Amino acid sequence: DYQMTQSPSSVSASVGDRVTISCRASGGISSFLAWYQQKPGKAPKLLIYAASVLQSGVPSRFSGSGFGTDFTLTINSLQPEDFATYYCQQANTFPTFGQGTRLE
């Protein structure tokens, strides 16, 4: 199994800021990585898959990059609705999630 480690665990930012969240896999996973956003009391929402492909309907201020073991989610020009918890997930046969990063 691949272990996924996100950093930081939490981050404070303001509307208009640029935020970067990192995710590291315990082994190489090519570009088989997804990012999700979860708001309190709601189901997670897919933002990005294949490390950098924006899911339909997701604003372009979200972007993803990386390959192998190191990946990044970037949110440009933070909007009020972006304050949430973000999870990375490796998409191989037995998926695993990072522990989450709370953006506040």
Place this chain on the structure above:
Amino acid sequence: EVQLVQSGTVMKKPGESLKISCEGSGYDFGTFWIGWVRQMPGKGLEWMGIIYPGDSHSRYNPSFQGQVTISADKSINTAYLQLSSLKASDTAVYYCVRRLQRSALNWFDPWGQGTLVTVS
């Protein structure tokens, strides 16, 4: 619109069993893998297992193997998660999820709304 709709909140006693349902609509239910994800209170996401409704082939996270049963009835576009011998530690929100694509890669969209299970 592609969507998954789950059965409602459940409260059970330790030792009891339960079965959560997840009905898919807006797509060919039998041709997309459906999975289940657990979220314990205040915690992160754990993938439990997945099933292909077309032939009911399933795969489990070893951490959940033997503890849960995933099934599907493609005639009614519904997948199920069965939990038996419930313990307080099974208290969680359970989400059903659909693979985004028909490929073998496990990125999930959409998600069901979640089913809160309380064991007490």
